[in-house]
Amino acid sequence: MRRCADLGVEFAVDDFGTGYSSLTYLKRLPASLLKIDQSFIRDMLEDSDDMAIVKGVISLATAFQREVIAEGLENSEQGEKLLTLGCDLAQGYGIARPMAAEHVPEWAKDWVQDAAWRQHPMQQSLRI
Numbered sequence: 001m002r003r004c005a006d007l008g009v010e011f012a013v014d015d016f017g018t019g020y021s022s023l024t025y026l027k028r029l030p031a032s033l034l035k036i037d038q039s040f041i042r043d044m045l046e047d048s049d050d051m052a053i054v055k056g057v058i059s060l061a062t063a064f065q066r067e068v069i070a071e072g073l074e075n076s077e078q079g080e081k082l083l084t085l086g087c088d089l090a091q092g093y094g095i096a097r098p099m100a101a102e103h104v105p106e107w108a109k110d111w112v113q114d115a116a117w118r119q120h121p122m123q124q125s126l127r128i
Contacts, residue, residue: 005030012069026064034061038072038092045077058085076114083120 001011012033013026026034036057044050054070061068070082073092082090094114096107 002030023060026060026066031066033067033069033089036068036070036087038070041070041072041078041082041092042074045081054082054087055085058087062086076116079114079117080120083117 005011010033011029011031012035013029013031014035034057036054040050040053040057042050044054058068060066067089068087069089069091070078070087071091073079073082073090073094075094079090079094082088096111099107
């Protein structure tokens, strides 16, 4: 991984906060991005434990100088909260359904982001 990173290849730690993810991996792996597992994003607005985990992962990413992306963004309210917490990368059905690679350029050309995200004081927009 380090040789690939030296060539400019970037890695992400997927599903951070679940399974075998640990701070040891975060410290040692040359990953530039942490992906917050969708199981925490899904209920973060209703479940204080999930919200605490989301906040914690964002704080860890910041402390270790990593970017963070939220998996499983489903709606505008989740996007607004993530922006407030300092997470401006997201993926999920709230942005787009899965699609074939050949459809991505047309989708990207036509996509209009949620108005609340554009107007959010913490960030210009969620990045996809």
